[in-house]
Amino acid sequence: MKTNFRKLIATVLVLLAVACFGTMTAFAAGEDTAEPTAATTAADTETESTNDHNTSMSVGLIAAALATGLAGIGGGIAVAAGAPAAIAANSENPKTFGKSLIFVALGESIALYGLVISIMILSRLV
Numbered sequence: 001m002k003t004n005f006r007k008l009i010a011t012v013l014v015l016l017a018v019a020c021f022g023t024m025t026a027f028a029a030g031e032d033t034a035e036p037t038a039a040t041t042a043a044d045t046e047t048e049s050t051n052d053h054n055t056s057m058s059v060g061l062i063a064a065a066l067a068t069g070l071a072g073i074g075g076g077i078a079v080a081a082g083a084p085a086a087i088a089a090n091s092e093n094p095k096t097f098g099k100s101l102i103f104v105a106l107g108e109s110i111a112l113y114g115l116v117i118s119i120m121i122l123s124r125l126v
Helices: 004-030 042-092 094-125
Strands: none
Touching: 042 094
């Protein structure tokens, strides 16, 4: 019972850290969107637009990395829970191989969905 509670606490702490990092990134991205004044030169305006593009690019890259990483972690947890149960069910009754394979594949598809989402995010950045 203690090990399950420790795993739950560790998972909650990791998710809390990711949420705090995402919030800080969003606030940092929103700070440098000040309106240019009329006295700015063309070079200053070009630099500010480049900085805005770099900020949105960095936030997009972080979002793609989080989508892939968290989906991979979730898929690993799902396969870690489903594969031993599938092996046990298959050892008791060989006819359950197809059904157990579906449950393991569903866990792996979570990681694939995260990869597809990150590819979609990266295609919007270019």
